[in-house]
Amino acid sequence: MASASHPQFRYSQPPSKVLHLRNCPWECTEEELVELGKPFGRVVSTKCNVGANRNQAFIEFADLNQAITMVSYYASSSEPAQLRGKTIYIQYSNRQEIVNNKTTGDASGNVLLVTIEGVEPRDVSIDVLHLVFSAFGFVHKIATFEKTAGFQALVQFSDLETASAAKNSLDGRSIPRYLLPEHVNYCNLKITFSAHTDLSVKFQSHRSRDYTNPNLPVAPSAMDGSGQFVLGLDGRKQEQESNVLLASIENMQYHVNVDVLYTVFSAFGPVQKIAMFEKNAGWHALIQYPDVQTATVAKESLEGHCIYDGGFCKLHISSSRHTDLSVKVNNDRSRDYTIPNSAVMSSQPSILGHQPVNAVGPAAASVYSGAPFAAGFDSNVMAAQPVAEWGVNAASMSQTMAPSMPRTSYMIPGTAPHEMAPGVMHVHGHTVPPHVRPIPPYGH
DNA sequence: AGCACA
Numbered sequence: 001m002a003s004a005s006h007p008q009f010r011y012s013q014p015p016s017k018v019l020h021l022r023n024c025p026w027e028c029t030e031e032e033l034v035e036l037g038k039p040f041g042r043v044v045s046t047k048c049n050v051g052a053n054r055n056q057a058f059i060e061f062a063d064l065n066q067a068i069t070m071v072s073y074y075a076s077s078s079e080p081a082q083l084r085g086k087t088i089y090i091q092y093s094n095r096q097e098i099v100n101n102k103t104t105g106d107a108s109g110n111v112l113l114v115t116i117e118g119v120e121p122r123d124v125s126i127d128v129l130h131l132v133f134s135a136f137g138f139v140h141k142i143a144t145f146e147k148t149a150g151f152q153a154l155v156q157f158s159d160l161e162t163a164s165a166a167k168n169s170l171d172g173r174s175i176p177r178y179l180l181p182e183h184v185n186y187c188n189l190k191i192t193f194s195a196h197t198d199l200s201v202k203f204q205s206h207r208s209r210d211y212t213n214p215n216l217p218v219a220p221s222a223m224d225g226s227g228q229f230v231l232g233l234d235g236r237k238q239e240q241e242s243n244v245l246l247a248s249i250e251n252m253q254y255h256v257n258v259d260v261l262y263t264v265f266s267a268f269g270p271v272q273k274i275a276m277f278e279k280n281a282g283w284h285a286l287i288q289y290p291d292v293q294t295a296t297v298a299k300e301s302l303e304g305h306c307i308y309d310g311g312f313c314k315l316h317i318s319s320s321r322h323t324d325l326s327v328k329v330n331n332d333r334s335r336d337y338t339i340p341n342s343a344v345m346s347s348q349p350s351i352l353g354h355q356p357v358n359a360v361g362p363a364a365a366s367v368y369s370g371a372p373f374a375a376g377f378d379s380n381v382m383a384a385q386p387v388a389e390w391g392v393n394a395a396s397m398s399q400t401m402a403p404s405m406p407r408t409s410y411m412i413p414g415t416a417p418h419e420m421a422p423g424v425m426h427v428h429g430h431t432v433p434p435h436v437r438p439i440p441p442y443g444h
Numbered sequence: 445a446g447c448a449c450a
Contacts (some may be wrong), residue, residue, distance in 0.1 A: 013447095023445045050448050089445055099448075113449065145450040154449070194449065206449080238448075 002048070013283045017064045018093035019071065020055040025084045032083055033059050033162065038071065045098040051147040052115060054190075060098045067092065079099045111194040114153045119180070119187045121151040126209055128179045129153055135164035136169065141199040143208040156199050178304070180368020203397045243295045244320040247302075250285045258335040261285055264307060264315075269294035273325040276333040286324045 001216075015018075021033070033046040042062040050056040061067045071090055074080065080087040110131075128143055133139050141156040156165040171191040180187055201210040205219035230289055249256055258274045265271050267286050273288040289295040299317045307313035317395050327336040 018447095019449055022447085047448065051446085055445085056447070087445095091446080094447060143450055147449070148447065149449085152449075196449075199450085 011093035015064060015068055015071075015092055016092040016094070017061045018095055018098055018105075019059045019067055021081075021093050022055065022061065022089045022092040023086065024055045024057045024088055025086045026055065028057065028083050033057055034084060036081065037061065037066075037070060040070035047098050050354050052117070058093055058098050059419040062286075098312045108160055108164065108198055109195070110159050111196040111199065112157070113166055114155055115149055115190040116151045116153065116175075117188040119151065119184050121146055123181050123338050124151070125221050126153075126206060128175065129155065130209065130211070131179065132170070132175055133157075133166055136166035138211075140212050141201050141208070141210045143199050143201060145207070154194055154196060154199055156196070157353040162194070169380045179279070179429045190228050191333065196270075200273060238319075240319060240410045241291045241292045241296050242319040242321065242323060244294050244322040245289075245299050245316050246326060247285045247287060248316040250314040250316060251312055252283050253310055256283065256307065256313055257332045258285075260307065261287060262335070262337070264302070265289075265298055265351060268298035270300065270337075272338050273327050273336050274334065275325050275327055286320055286322060286325055288322070328422050350374040382396065 019037075020080060030046045031050055034043045035047055037043040037046075037059045043059055044062045046058060048054075050058065059067075059070075061070070071092065074090055081090050082088060082411070113131070116129075121144070126144055129142055129144070130139055130192050133142075137157055139155060139157060142153055144151070144153040147150070155163075157166065170189050172190055175187040175189065176187070176426050177184075201208075201216070203206045203219035204210065204216050206418040207219075210216050244268040247261070256276075258276060261274050261276070261288075262271055269289055269291075271287060274285055276283060276285045278284075287295075287298075287310075288299065296319075299319065301316045305315055306313065325336075326333045330336060330339070370374070
C-alpha cells in the first residue's frame with residue numbers, strides 16, 4: 001500500500017559507496033555523520049543539512065563494501081540507526097560520489113542561496129525578492145529555480161558584508177504579508193551562503209535578472225511578436241499596458257467621486273478623463289492619461305494602496321482595453337478634463353462638503369489640498385524606511401518583519417534604496433522625473 | 445521519511 005502510493009520508492013537503489021540518510025535531526029554535523037559511519041569503514045566525505053528541510057545527509061565511504069556493510073547491518077538490526085536519539089533511514093544514494101562538498105569550513109561569500117518556503121513560485125515574483133533584498137545593498141543579480149529543495153533563488157550582492165547582513169536579518173523570517181498574494185499566509189526564507197561568486201544571467205526574464213546590465217536582452221519566452229513583454233515579472237501573462245487604467249475601489253466607506261480620483265491620479269501626470277461606474281456591487285473607475293508610460297507608473301505606484309488611512313477605499317488597478325474614453329456629461333461620476341471649463345472646475349476644492357471629516361483626519365487632508373504637484377514629496381515617503389528597519393540592527397526584531405514594515409499606504413513598491421539619487425526615484429524600473437514624482441495623497 | 449545550486 002505504501003509502495004503503491006509512493007511508486008518512486010518501490011525499488012531499492014542499486015548499491016553505491018554513497019549512502020543517503022533521511023529524517024536526520026536539525027542541523028546535524030559532519031562529525032556526527034562520520035561517527036555514525038566509522039564502525040563500518042572509512043568515511044571519506046559527508047554532506048549534511050540537505051534538502052528543503054535540511055534533514056537529509058550523505059555519507060561516502062572509501063569502498064563500496066563498507067557502504068554495503070552499513071546498510072546490511074541496519075537492515076537486520078533490532079536497533080535502528082540513530083542520530084541524537086532520532087531514528088534515521090539509510091539507503092544507497094542514487095549517486096556515486098558526494099560532489100561539491102564544502103571545501104572551506106564556513107564557505108561564505110557575496111551570493112546567498114535562498115529557499116522560499118510555503119509558497120508556489122508564482123506567488124513570489126523576482127521583483128518582490130529584489131525589493132526585499134535591496135534593503136541591504138545593491139543587488140547585482142537574481143536567479144530563481146525549482147529543485148528538490150523547492151523554490152529557491154540565488155541573490156548576488158557586491159560583497160560578503162552586505163550578503164551577510166541580509167542573511168542575518170532575513171534568515172528564518174517571512175516576507176512581509178503585503179508583498180504576497182492574499183491567499184498566502186506566510187512565506188519563510190531560509191538562507192545560506194552559496195559557493196558562487198558571480199552568477200551568469202543570460203537574459204532578463206521572470207526567472208533571472210541582471211540589475212547591473214539594463215541592456216541585457218529580454219528572454220524570447222517573455223516577449224510576444226511585437227516585442228512587448230507579455231509575461232509579468234512573476235511569469236504570469238500580463239495585460240497589455242494602456243493609457244487608460246481601470247481602478248476598482250474596494251471597501252468604499254467614504255464617498256469617492258471624480259474629484260477625489262482626479263487628485264490622487266494627477267500625482268503621476270495629467271489626467272484627461274475619468275468615468276466611474278458601478279458593477280458587481282462595487283465601484284470602478286476608468287482613468288485616462290495621455291500616454292501609456294504615465295498610466296503605467298500610476299498603476300504600479302497606486303496598486304493596492306488606500307485613498308484613506310485604515311484600509312478604506314483600497315485601489316486595485318489594471319490596464320483597460322480602452323484608449324480613449326467617451327465622456328458625455330461632466331458630473332460627479334464622469335468628467336472630461338480636456339474641456340477647459342470642466343478642468344477649471346475640478347481644480348477647485350469644491351468637494352469639501354463631501355469630506356468625511358471625522359473619520360479621516362489629517363491623513364486625508366492633503367487629498368483635498370488641491371496641490372497634486374506639491375513639493376512636499378520627500379525621501380521620508382520612499383521605501384527607504386525598510387532599510388532602517390531591516391538593517392544590521394534588525395537582529396532584535398521579532399520573528400516576522402511584517403509588523404515593523406511601513407504601512408501599505410506609504411509604500412511605493414519597487415523603489416530600491418540604492419537606486420535613489422536626489423531628485424530622481426525609480427518606480428519599477430521607470431525613472432520618474434521630479435515634476436511627476438508621485439506625492440502620496442493618502443498622506444502620512 | 446525520500447537525493448545535493450540554476
